[in-house]
Amino acid sequence: MGVPVIADLPADALLQRYRERGAYTDCFAIDVPGQVAHAAFVEAFYTTSVFKLERLLLALFVSRPSNDAEARELAGGKREMFAAWSVEARAPGQLLMCDFAGSTRSWLMAAPAGGAGTRLYFGSAVVRRSQGGAFRALLGFHKLYSRILLRAAASRVLRA
Template identity: 85%
Template sequence: MIADLPQDALLQRYREQGAYTDCFAIDVPRQVAHAAFVEAFYTTAVFKLERLLLALFVARPSRDAEARELAHGQRQQFAAWSVEERAPGQLLMCDFAGSTRSWLMVSPAGQGTRLYFGSAVVRSRQGGVFRALLGFHQLYSRILLRAAVSRALKAG
């Protein structure tokens, strides 16, 4: 599930700047559109818990309809994130504090699709708390990706 960050990944610029970056990927045996993957990612039960916490603690509520609009390029902000950049098959989001990035990408993989999820944490934010939570972050990232893959395959 841990993968190399593709050279054309929008997240690559943060790796080149020395930020912490990670990349996780899963190959699925059929075609999955980028919009379907993005919508599935942000509407899983796992991510809905994160959305609830964001609504409660930082007043950043969100709805599934907004996730759908984001996925289809009709929205630039979603919950605690805003779109930093889009490219074919990719979405790079920046959190409201500017300290983290979330990245989703799809690419062909044989007869199927490789689904990617990655993160970046800017260097100025990589203190002791970050290092202490890194293991949780990596586990949570794997859980999020698996949940999104499952949801995308059920939907499509």
């Protein structure tokens, strides 16, 4: 398994609607061996130890608790709310989530890669950003954190 890289947003990505509207968007991808179901990727993403720290912070600071069972339900299409997000859209192999303030979007996609592998994608959109340097100051951290999250999810999927 390699490292997550900045990738082109696929043409059919649910996140494209925000890129077309001029919002900040990004897209990271990592290829893993074998066939990975989208539901397995979503569950792995939201149950990594890295993301559990974010879930803890959301529970403490914005009263949005969550647990692994809820992540599994979200992945299986049985839940529309998870922690600080709600499902905005689903498509085959994709999930688009909206944060509770309506400012950001998170997108996950699993698609066949060359050979017998799977390409796992994670992207974000910032639809409302403040004027000033706060956005730019946090962007470097966001990009690093996005790669860490995607790598952790890929590792978890491979262990499962």
